[in-house]
Amino acid sequence: MNLMVCTGTGCVSNGAFQIIDALEKEIIRHNLEGEIQIITTGCNGFCANGPIVVVQPDDIFYQMLTVKDIPFLVEEHFLKGRPVKKLMYSPGEDETPVPKMHDIGFFKKQRLIALANRGIINPEEIDEYIARDGYKALVKTLVNMTPEAIVDEIKRSGLRGRGGGGFPTGIKWEVCKKAPGDEKYIICNADEGDPGAFMDRSIVESDPHSVLEGMTIGARAIGAKNGFIYIRNEYPLALRRVNRAIEQARDYGLIGDNILGTDFCFDVRVNRGAGAFVCGEETALIRSLEGKHPQPRVKPPFPAISGYNGKPTNINNVETWANIPRIINHGADWFSSIGTESSKGTKVFSLVGKVNNTGLVEVPMGITLREIIFDIGGGIKDNKAFKAVQTGGPSGGCIPEHLLDMPVDFESLTKAGCIMGSGGMIVMDEDTCMVEIARYFLSFTQDESCGKCTFCRIGTKRMLEILERITQGNGEEGDIELLEMLAKNISQGSLCALGKTAPNPVLTTLKYFRHEYETHIREKTCPAKQCKSLISYRIREDKCVGCGLCRRNCPTHAISGEKKQVHAIDQDLCIKCGVCYDSCRFDAIEVQ
Amino acid sequence: MKLKPEDLDKISQRMKATTILREGAGRAKITVHMGTCGIASGARDILSAFLKGIEESNAEDIILTTSGCAGLCSREPMATVELKGKPPVKYVDLTQEKVERIFKEHVQGGKVVAEYALAIGSERVS
Numbered sequence: 001m002n003l004m005v006c007t008g009t010g011c012v013s014n015g016a017f018q019i020i021d022a023l024e025k026e027i028i029r030h031n032l033e034g035e036i037q038i039i040t041t042g043c044n045g046f047c048a049n050g051p052i053v054v055v056q057p058d059d060i061f062y063q064m065l066t067v068k069d070i071p072f073l074v075e076e077h078f079l080k081g082r083p084v085k086k087l088m089y090s091p092g093e094d095e096t097p098v099p100k101m102h103d104i105g106f107f108k109k110q111r112l113i114a115l116a117n118r119g120i121i122n123p124e125e126i127d128e129y130i131a132r133d134g135y136k137a138l139v140k141t142l143v144n145m146t147p148e149a150i151v152d153e154i155k156r157s158g159l160r161g162r163g164g165g166g167f168p169t170g171i172k173w174e175v176c177k178k179a180p181g182d183e184k185y186i187i188c189n190a191d192e193g194d195p196g197a198f199m200d201r202s203i204v205e206s207d208p209h210s211v212l213e214g215m216t217i218g219a220r221a222i223g224a225k226n227g228f229i230y231i232r233n234e235y236p237l238a239l240r241r242v243n244r245a246i247e248q249a250r251d252y253g254l255i256g257d258n259i260l261g262t263d264f265c266f267d268v269r270v271n272r273g274a275g276a277f278v279c280g281e282e283t284a285l286i287r288s289l290e291g292k293h294p295q296p297r298v299k300p301p302f303p304a305i306s307g308y309n310g311k312p313t314n315i316n317n318v319e320t321w322a323n324i325p326r327i328i329n330h331g332a333d334w335f336s337s338i339g340t341e342s343s344k345g346t347k348v349f350s351l352v353g354k355v356n357n358t359g360l361v362e363v364p365m366g367i368t369l370r371e372i373i374f375d376i377g378g379g380i381k382d383n384k385a386f387k388a389v390q391t392g393g394p395s396g397g398c399i400p401e402h403l404l405d406m407p408v409d410f411e412s413l414t415k416a417g418c419i420m421g422s423g424g425m426i427v428m429d430e431d432t433c434m435v436e437i438a439r440y441f442l443s444f445t446q447d448e449s450c451g452k453c454t455f456c457r458i459g460t461k462r463m464l465e466i467l468e469r470i471t472q473g474n475g476e477e478g479d480i481e482l483l484e485m486l487a488k489n490i491s492q493g494s495l496c497a498l499g500k501t502a503p504n505p506v507l508t509t510l511k512y513f514r515h516e517y518e519t520h521i522r523e524k525t526c527p528a529k530q531c532k533s534l535i536s537y538r539i540r541e542d543k544c545v546g547c548g549l550c551r552r553n554c555p556t557h558a559i560s561g562e563k564k565q566v567h568a569i570d571q572d573l574c575i576k577c578g579v580c581y582d583s584c585r586f587d588a589i590e591v592q
Numbered sequence: 593m594k595l596k597p598e599d600l601d602k603i604s605q606r607m608k609a610t611t612i613l614r615e616g617a618g619r620a621k622i623t624v625h626m627g628t629c630g631i632a633s634g635a636r637d638i639l640s641a642f643l644k645g646i647e648e649s650n651a652e653d654i655i656l657t658t659s660g661c662a663g664l665c666s667r668e669p670m671a672t673v674e675l676k677g678k679p680p681v682k683y684v685d686l687t688q689e690k691v692e693r694i695f696k697e698h699v700q701g702g703k704v705v706a707e708y709a710l711a712i713g714s715e716r717v718s
Contacts (some may be wrong), residue, residue, distance in 0.1 A: 013604065049679060064677075098681065098706050101713035106664055116717045119625055119662035119672065130600055131607035139597045198628075205627050206660020237628050253594030261596045359629075359665040 001078065004054040007040040011050035013133055015067070016040075019051045022067045026074035036078055049089065061089045105375050106357045111338070113346045114162075114322040115362045117207040123241050126248035129209040135254055137328035141217050142262050145328075150221035151177055154324070156332035158344035163189055163280070163317030164395065164421045164497070166343075166410040172314060176304035177222040179312035186219045186227035186266075187308070187315040189285060190238070193277040194393025195444060197424030199348040200318035202360050204231070204238040207322065208245035212268060214321030216255055217328060219266040222314050226267060230285055233272040243270055277394075277448035280422075281496045282307075282315045284450065295452045296496035317422065319348055339365035343409035347420065353390075353427035354381045363408070370404040373427055384429040388512070392421025394441045394448075395501030397508025398434065417508045419501065433530035434513040435520055439467040441505035445498060456499030459490040463506060472533040475521035480510065529591045532576045536592050539580075541566045543588035550580035550589065619653040620699050623672040627661030633668040634686075641688040642671070645695035654699060667710065673698055684710045 003023060007016050020038060027036050041054075049063040060083050062073070069087055076082050101107045112118065121128040129135070141150050155170025176184065188211060192200040204211060215227050231239055246268055249255045257265045271289055278284045281296045286308050288294035307313020323345060327335045336344045343365040349372065352358050356378035363372060369389055373379070380386050388398040397418040399406070406412050413420050428437065446460040463486050466479050487503030494500050510517060519527050526534040539550075539559075546564040558574040561567030569580070581589040595603075624630070624639045639658065646654050662670050667684035673694065674680040681704050683694060694705050704712070 013608070098704055098709045098712050101682070101711045101715055104711045107711065107715050110663070110715060112715055112717045115663070119623070119659050120714075121659060122657050123660050124658075127603050127607045130603045133604075135600055139600060143597060202627060202661050235628075237631070251593065258594075261594070357664060357666055359667075360661060360663045 001036045002056040003036060003038045004041045004056060005038055006050060006052040006054075011052055013131065014050045016051040018067050019053065019065050019070065022070035023053075023074065026071050027078070030074060030079050032074070032078055055083075058083070062087045063089045105378055106359070106361075109367065109371055109376050110362050111346050111364050112362050113326050113335075113338075114203060114210070114319050114348055115206070115360070116326065117210065118202070118360075119206065121207065123206050123208055124244050126209060126245065126252060126254075129207070133329060134209055134325075135213055137325035138213050138216055138220075138254065139260060140328055141220050142260055142264060147177065147221045147223065150217060150328070153332045154221070154327060157327045157335040158332075158339075159320065159323055159327060159335065160343065160410065161317060162319035162323070162347065162422065164392070164419065166420060169316060169320055172304060172316070173218065173221055175302070176312050176314040179305050181312050182223075183311045184222055184224040185308045185311055185313040186215050186222070186224045187282075187285070187289070187313060188215055188227070188229040188231075188321055189280065189282065189315055189317045190229055190231035190235075190242075191273045191280045191285060192232065192235075192318075192422060193275070193280050193448075194395075194422060194424040195441075196350065196352045196426050197393055197422055198350045199360065199423040201235050201238050202350075203318050203322050203348070204235070204242050208238075208242045209249065210322040210325055211242070211318055212245055212249055212255065214324030215268060216259070216266050217324050218314060218316070218321070220264055222312075224314070225265055227269070228289055228308075229268060229270045230273055230279070230289060231270060232275055234275055239270070239272065246270065276450075277444075278450045278496070278498055281498060284496070285315070286313065295450045296498070298495060319423070340407060340409045342411055347408065347423060349423045349425045351377050351425050351427070353425075354384065354429040354432075355379065355427045356381055365409050366407045368405050368407055369399065372408065372425065373404070377427065380427070380429050382429075384431065386427070387430050387432050388428045388434065388437075390426040390428065390437070390441075390505070391424065392419035392501075392504070393424045394445045395419055395497060395504055396421050396424075397504045398428070398437065398512065399508070400512040417504065417511055419504070431528055431530065433471075433526050433528040434509040434516045435467065435471055435526075436528075436530055438506045438509045439464065439471055442467060442502065445502040449498065449502070453494045453496075453499055455490045455493030456495075456502065459486050459493070460499075460502050462486055463490070463503065467506070470517065470520045471526075471531045473520070473524045473531070475517075475524075477521065479521060480514070480517055484510065535576060536571060537569055537574060537576060537578070537580060538590050538592055539567050539569055540588045540590055543586050545586055545588070547585070549583050549585065553579050553583045555579065618655040619676050621655040621657065621674045622699065623657050623659045623674075625660065625662045625668065625670045625672070626658045627665075629661055629665040630668045630670065635669040637688055638669045638671060638686050638691055641691035642695060645692065645699070649695075649700065651700075663715075664710070670710075675699075675702060679713045681712050682710045683708050 051065045053062045073084050076084050151173045159169045160166045190200050256267050273279050279288050279294050284294040284296045303313040339345050346362050346364050348362045351361050361376050388400055390398045410420050442464050446464045449456045451457045487507050490503050491500045529535050544566045551559040556573050556575050558570045559567050622642050626635045669686040671683050672680045690708050697703050697705050
């Protein structure tokens with residue numbers, strides 16, 4: 001007989017380990033050691049009813065156990081073979097047909113590490129964080145671990161930077177730790193700027209202390225006394241909550257001088273970013289912190305050697321920091337058991353676009369895109385067909401349907417011409433024009449280019465002009481080749497990742513949706529019927545009943561017709577806004 | 593107050609008495625999810641509606657609290673209702689009218705309003 005004892009965070013904080021001790025004692029007392037094995041498991045998900053013990057092979061589910069229950073349970077069930085009804089889970093007297101969380105596609109495949117406290121604690125109360133093992137990892141690192149041991153633990157966990165680069169966090173820490181100098185800095189990069197991405201904002205909003213605790217552990221490991229959180233001013237709620245968290249942690253002596261009564265000192269300051277996309281790049285961010293014009297600089301030297309004010313600086317992203325306390329609490333082996341060979345742990349994605357369930361999801365690395373979009377996301381809205389998924393924001397690329405079974409990890413995405421990025425995931429349906437998408441993302445990077453490198457500053461502008469021309473029906477033979485040449489040169493001739501990756505949306509759409517470009521250029525039509533210059537709205541004579549609804553709604557009075565007679569659109573006046581299409585109740589408007 | 597390592601356990605124990613129903617005095621706990629997504633879709637009105645329910649019923653054994661985003665942003669405003677000894681129930685797409693019914697039938701009457709509920713239970717953590 002196997003006793004599966006849940007030792008997820010929820011159950012442990014409800015005394016799962018005391019339950020294990022009591023079980024062991026009783027099992028020995030009844031001489032049942034040979035027959036019963038105690039196995040500790042990860043979280044069951046039913047945290048509210050912990051501590052939980054599942055008896056296998058019978059699949060009997062005991063919940064809300066206390067140490068007092070154990071002697072009776074062992075004697076009755078394990079010795080006499082009579083399962084104890086009163087300790088079992090009962091679904092309640094009124095059998096309401098409400099599904100369990102684990103039967104809901106959206107939640108079933110998620111696994112929460114960075115978001116472990118989401119929706120559970122009040123983020124403005126430090127005590128609620130502490131009640132869920134908060135700052136326990138900090139105590140462990142201060143009391144039981146040397147800085148070397150902390151770095152080693154993070155290295156062994158296989159954690160890689162969640163901000164986009166995917167550099168091994170432990171190695172980054174080690175370099176910074178070994179860098180000469182007494183004055184070192186810690187930075188949390190919360191300057192999340194990708195369109196459609198809100199992972200970092202959500203982590204800071206729902207669990208700010210996990211980030212603070214991670215940073216403090218990092219400071220202990222590398223020997224830093226000061227830290228910065230660089231966060232966008234456009235995130236007012238996240239800002240308020242992180243400021244409050246800092247205040248509360250300082251009051252409790254969890255940051256500041258002599259943390260937890262030891263001689264370790266570390267304090268954190270918040271710096272608000274003004275919404276420049278390039279500030280997500282670490283050297284530009286550091287220059288911004290120094291009060292200078294935020295432009296990236298040549299690496300090396302890396303910030304770990306020469307960062308803020310020329311001192312060794314360790315900079316990690318919000319999600320990376322939020323993972324640190326969990327790794328220290330549960331161990332490197334636990335963390336590295338999740339995920340794939342080269343990408344360990346989980347990744348948070350903001351799942352947006354044309355999916356039914358939009359939201360914030362945390363999934364183990366190695367899950368397929370299909371699982372994320374169809375099982376978690378619930379498929380495409382309005383039963384339309386899937387066309388592409390864009391990962392990595394403006395630096396990433398579009399992945400077509402035939403690659404949906406690809407596992408999500410750093411290497412696979414890069415191989416597809418995409419990047420993991422910080423976790424934006426935009427799903428597109430059949431009505432999306434891929435040339436227009438490429439144009440949109442390029443207009444974003446073009447706008448956000450800092451202007452330092454000529455290729456990025458002018459090259460993206462030229463690419464954008466070509467794309468605009470194509471979407472307006474003025475594309476020429478040779479445009480595709482020109483785009484490809486510019487793309488290659490921009491990524492070679494730019495200093496930082498902004499320029500290096502800016503052509504990615506164009507390159508991936510050219511790779512997987514080249515025919516759409518060709519149709520725009522040669523046939524002057526938009527296959528998705530989205531590019532306004534290439535479409536026209538017409539009224540179908542066989543379907544129009546002459547109700548006049550479109551005529552009344554048309555903002556430019558382009559539609560005319562007598563009551564109960566077929567109407568017509570004056571193409572010279574039509575601005576292709578689509579209001580007639582949306583308002584017609586008889587499907588009489590068609591797009592050509 | 594500056595903490596010592598052992599103080600964390602004390603806070604943890606004390607908090608459990610107030611936030612975890614079966615050890616505490618509360619009979620029901622209502623969590624309104626107030627991330628940016630929740631607030632944008634009207635979570636403040638949902639919070640007020642629950643508050644109004646509590647005030648009008650003079651109930652003293654109901655804990656009303658807020659938390660961050662529950663993940664399923666497209667179904668906000670969301671709230672979680674947990675009665676003592678029962679698994680938590682997540683409600684989605686809330687309106688003030690729905691809150692009134694949930695408060696009456698579930699929080700006070702103990703019967704889950706299945707039409708508005710998304711799911712029962714908690715997520716897989718760690």
